[in-house]
Amino acid sequence: MDRFSLQDLISWKLSADRKPLILKGARQVGKTWLMKEFGRTQYKNFAYFNFDEEEELKSIFVVNKNPDRIVELLSLISGMKIEPEDTLIIFDEIQECPEALNSLKYFKEKAGQYHVVAAGSLLGTLLAQPKSYPVGMVNILEVGPLNFAEFLKAKDEGLHSYYAGLTNGQSIEDIFHTRLLDAYHHYLIIGGMPECVSSWLEWKDPQKVIQAQRELLDVYENDFSKHNGRVNSGRLLQVFRSIVSQLAKENGKFMYGVVRSGGRARDFEEAIEWLVSAGMLNRVFNVSKPEHPLPAFDRMDCFKLYLFDTGLLKCMAGIDNAAILLKSDFQFKGPLTENFVLQQLKGQFDVSPRYYSDKTGEIDFLIQHGQEIIPVEVKGGEEKSAASFKKFIAQREPENAIRFSQMGYVKDGGFTNMPLYLASRMRELL
Known part of the structure; x- marks a missing residue:
């Protein structure tokens, strides 16, 4: 690879x-x-x-x-x-x-x-x-798991050559769009852990991939008990195992009470810091204003936690492969897709992504690119933009606004629909 x-x-x-x-x-x-x-x-x-x-x-x-x-x-x-x-x-x-x-x-x-x-x-x-x-x-x-571009190169070098050659606003032929979407669905199932990708390339056996994912999750959970730090290993395990149910909630905001009934910040904030520092979880803060510089408006008590690898999240959530491959709707599709996009965006920009919410709704991610603030909407299928996203664009008139979905690559002024498989190339294609 x-x-x-x-x-x-x-x-x-x-x-x-x-x-x-x-x-x-x-x-x-x-x-x-x-x-x-x-x-x-x-x-x-x-x-x-x-x-x-x-x-x-x-x-x-x-x-x-x-x-x-x-x-x-x-x-x-x-x-x-x-x-x-x-x-x-x-x-x-x-x-x-x-x-x-x-x-x-x-x-x-x-x-x-x-x-x-x-x-x-x-x-x-x-x-x-x-x-x-x-x-x-x-x-x-x-260093993180393989991103989608690395996965694609390992899986199909010819298709990756086409993918890597795409330029800003270029039309993507239907045959390539379909093949790249198929590769995206495979990535949701396999993820970017080298052992899982290697297993798939060698055996093409989804059961072997699931077995490798479960073994990796066991390794991580065993690490919690051996870390010898001042953070309670039981609390690390509780936070880690709560990620699926946290993301499955309607707004996805991390709530201590979901980890344990009556749980408070003081009980779990050290465990969260440890898991984020260890690279196991990606934290996205909510901001009070969608303005430059984003970190100045962080609401430290309001955030979402995502898993560092989408394939492992899919395994933890117990999603059947057929639900992904048959492109059916399932309860956890939105959070899984968000986790994928965040994993691809990580490291592309100097400031890590944030999210924003107000009375009218929520913007999935905000990206700071220089002084520009780019709203990002994530759709798991071919749905149109939410009313809150359209309203945000109408009121704030950002230079760029990105919707990731399974629809084709379309630019309309400052608004761009990017197919989900282009998330790992977002910065290059702005």
Whole structure:
């Protein structure tokens, strides 16, 4: 599978102000593969060290602060000479050795000639606590599941070539629209987890995909009990398992009482912060005004939580594949489609999406693009725009307004209907 994050890693390698790089993201999204593939294709050699598998590695970092001495000892352990510029140093599961995480500071200050990348499970929760890592001394790259474009390239390279070549407002022929919609429906079922995509490509067996998804969900739930933090693992599990019922509500707003009867913010807000930091959940704040800059109008007590992978959400919700493939309406279709769109939009814009609501209704997402605020409506089928979306456009006259649906690609002045499969290319096509 081709991961587009490889281009980000290549840019990092060529950067004049490069710092040690940390890859953050949920477990099993492909961080280890990405680091090794980067080392294999862009360097003469790579030296891989896993702090979970090699306990004795930790002593090197406990005793030594000098990066040249650290590299000398790592060369002895790996059996290869680690050369500046030519050897990529990979630290995996670095959260198991806080001293190694802290050593990245010394690589930045004293040994910038060495190229160092690191990753680990639940690193986001450590990075959320500034005392736990060298602030300002590292670059950070967020890695998620495959987006739709990456999935399409793995599934059908010829169709992806057509997809990647689409330009702003270009007419999409019916035959390609149908094939891309089919791929979109497959993505809703399979999602972007590398193990699930790989299983589908090899076996074409939906039961194997479901089995892989269930096993991944079990892995995550087991992680909650092992995280050794100050957050109650039972509360992590309760919040995580409530996501389907939270999104199934009419407005989708997160309510503590849905997690547990009588639940309050003080009971679960730390668990939510942990799950968001760990990359398991995506949080979308409601804003009091749909104006630039959006974060200034965040209502911190009003938000929605979405799962980081749509295929896993589909599995958690127990949606039958036939409901998606036969394009029938089902109760959870709207939230599943929103989760898909958010997953594709993530990382495209400098400011993460928000949503807005007033007495007339709700705008699914607001995107800040420069100083422009773009309203986004998400439709799971071929429905026309809601009255609240039309009213918002009429009153505020945004430069661009986007509706994602299963209808074709149509531009009408500032209003654009984008087929759902184009969500991962929204910014390019504005």
